[in-house]
Amino acid sequence: MCRQYQRVQGQQLKVVCTMSAGYNQIDTSLLKTKGILLGNTPGVSSDAVADTALLLAMAASRRYTEGRRHIEEGTWETFEIQWMLGQDISGSTVGIIGLGSIGQAIAKRLKGFDVAKILYTGHREKPEGKEIGALFVSQETLNTESDFIFLAAPLTNETNQMCNAEFFSKMKKTGIIVNISRGKLIDQAALIRALRDGEIFAAGLDVMDPEPLNKDSELLKLSNIVLTPHIGSATNNTRNAMAELTAKNILRALRGEEMITPVKL
Numbered sequence: 259m260c261r262q263y264q265r266v267q268g269q270q271l272k273v274v275c276t277m278s279a280g281y282n283q284i285d286t287s288l289l290k291t292k293g294i295l296l297g298n299t300p301g302v303s304s305d306a307v308a309d310t311a312l313l314l315a316m317a318a319s320r321r322y323t324e325g326r327r328h329i330e331e332g333t334w335e336t337f338e339i340q341w342m343l344g345q346d347i348s349g350s351t352v353g354i355i356g357l358g359s360i361g362q363a364i365a366k367r368l369k370g371f372d373v374a375k376i377l378y379t380g381h382r383e384k385p386e387g388k389e390i391g392a393l394f395v396s397q398e399t400l401n402t403e404s405d406f407i408f409l410a411a412p413l414t415n416e417t418n419q420m421c422n423a424e425f426f427s428k429m430k431k432t433g434i435i436v437n438i439s440r441g442k443l444i445d446q447a448a449l450i451r452a453l454r455d456g457e458i459f460a461a462g463l464d465v466m467d468p469e470p471l472n473k474d475s476e477l478l479k480l481s482n483i484v485l486t487p488h489i490g491s492a493t494n495n496t497r498n499a500m501a502e503l504t505a506k507n508i509l510r511a512l513r514g515e516e517m518i519t520p521v522k523l
């Protein structure tokens with residue numbers, strides 16, 4: 259009965275819409291072969307995800323996890339001038355990998371923090387980069403010059419594990435990496451080594467590999483990392499906007515109209 263249902267459903271399926279900007283979880287070539295349309299929800303979640311990126315950057319740069327542990331463990335050293343010193347966002351050089359809708363929303367927020375320079379990498383220089391005042395640079399320049407690196411590129415074959423041991427070795431020792439994209443952009447074992455060995459200062463991750471993260475993960479044992487459980491777009495307004503866009507896309511596709519945000523297969 260169930261198998262029969264699945265077979266009938268498979269034959270009738272016209273459209274798949276994911277309530278997410280990323281669609282790496284979907285077998286796009288299978289959809290293409292079967293002539294099934296795909297829609298996603300880019301844009302409507304960019305502000306909420308960018309807010310999460312800034313939250314992680316600030317918390318990681320000011321040693322949030324370590325500070326919280328000191329309070330809990332009774333090791334809070336009052337009046338110690340050199341204690342718990344972090345990194346400033348103001349006056350810093352920031353690198354954004356992927357200046358799409360989320361990358362741009364991060365850049366706009368950073369301007370309010372009086373950063374000195376915004377660098378970005380991607381496939382090509384973008385007009386939006388000029389408007390924001392961000393400089394298109396090579397990956398190498400971004401790595402070596404940035405105080406903060408934000409990962410805002412989608413997960414593709416090209417970006418999979420792009421932040422590996424070599425990547426971290428090119429970052430500043432005071433550098434901070436923030437990932438609000440997908441966990442697989444980072445070689446997590448290499449990140450753990452870089453954080454543990456003081457090769458970089460700190461990390462802020464909303465996305466990990468796997469998700470949910472194993473509760474015994476080494477990531478949870480580090481104090482120079484701030485973790486949130488993939489809640490980048492998790493606000494009432496944003497999730498409602500994502501749901502509305504998804505519903506509109508489905509209705510349009512079923513009426514034979516162009517979806518508002520189709521994914522090109």
Ligand SMILES: O=C(O)C(=O)CO
Binds near residue numbers: 277278307489490491
């Ligand atoms: O929209 C997405 O792809 C997300 O992962 C939101 O955080």
